[in-house]
Amino acid sequence: MIIVTGLVKVRADALDRALEISLEHVHRSRTEPGCLVHSVHQDVEDPLTLFFFEQWEDDGALTAHFAVPESLAFVTLLSELTAAPPVMTLYEATPKG
Amino acid sequence: MIIVTGLVKVRADALDRALEISLEHVHRSRTEPGCLVHSVHQDVEDPLTLFFFEQWEDDGALTAHFAVPESLAFVTLLSELTAAPPVMTLYEATPKG
Numbered sequence: 001m002i003i004v005t006g007l008v009k010v011r012a013d014a015l016d017r018a019l020e021i022s023l024e025h026v027h028r029s030r031t032e033p034g035c036l037v038h039s040v041h042q043d044v045e046d047p048l049t050l051f052f053f054e055q056w057e058d059d060g061a062l063t064a065h066f067a068v069p070e071s072l073a074f075v076t077l078l079s080e081l082t083a084a085p086p087v088m089t090l091y092e093a094t095p096k097g
Numbered sequence: 098m099i100i101v102t103g104l105v106k107v108r109a110d111a112l113d114r115a116l117e118i119s120l121e122h123v124h125r126s127r128t129e130p131g132c133l134v135h136s137v138h139q140d141v142e143d144p145l146t147l148f149f150f151e152q153w154e155d156d157g158a159l160t161a162h163f164a165v166p167e168s169l170a171f172v173t174l175l176s177e178l179t180a181a182p183p184v185m186t187l188y189e190a191t192p193k194g
Contacts, residue, residue: 002193003100003188003190005150019141022141023141023142026141026142039140039142039148040140040141040142041138041139041140041141041148042138042139042141042144043136043137043138044116044119044120044123044136044137044138044139044147045120045123045136045137047139050141051136051138051148051150053102053148053150089192090192090193090194091100091188091190091191091192091193092190092191092193093100093188093189093190093191094188094189094190095186095187095188096099096187096188096189097187
């Protein structure tokens, strides 16, 4: 499976809007084929830092997710609300034990 | 590397204490050998759900972490503050791209 993490530092004046569109993105993404987990969190050390955690069945599912027009629109909109460029990391992952 | 996730639903009356001891655990764990990432977050959909995300260099580092007396004490104390048993998941993970 693929694990995706996203770290986004949003501006204080844009937090409410960032949370709103992030939840829309999470809820929509969960309905897509191959989406196992999709969630968004606020860092306890800094509530302006949002942490996305996603699990996808395989590369194909993730590629299709990236190509969804609403995904692109979300990334564009979120980028306008941030204090620094978002950081996304992908991992090939296998559950242990 | 090893990715560890932890999902913990805490009781509303215990949230402040749970956040306090979780941050202590995060900060202590970051100083341990082989700890690459250790963080704790609140789910935007449910702030009583805490999400831990950790990265460790290898099994040895994680095994040593589990054996630290303060780690065991943290798990025991946190378990007394939860509404349901915590769920921890381990992954063997390789960064992509």
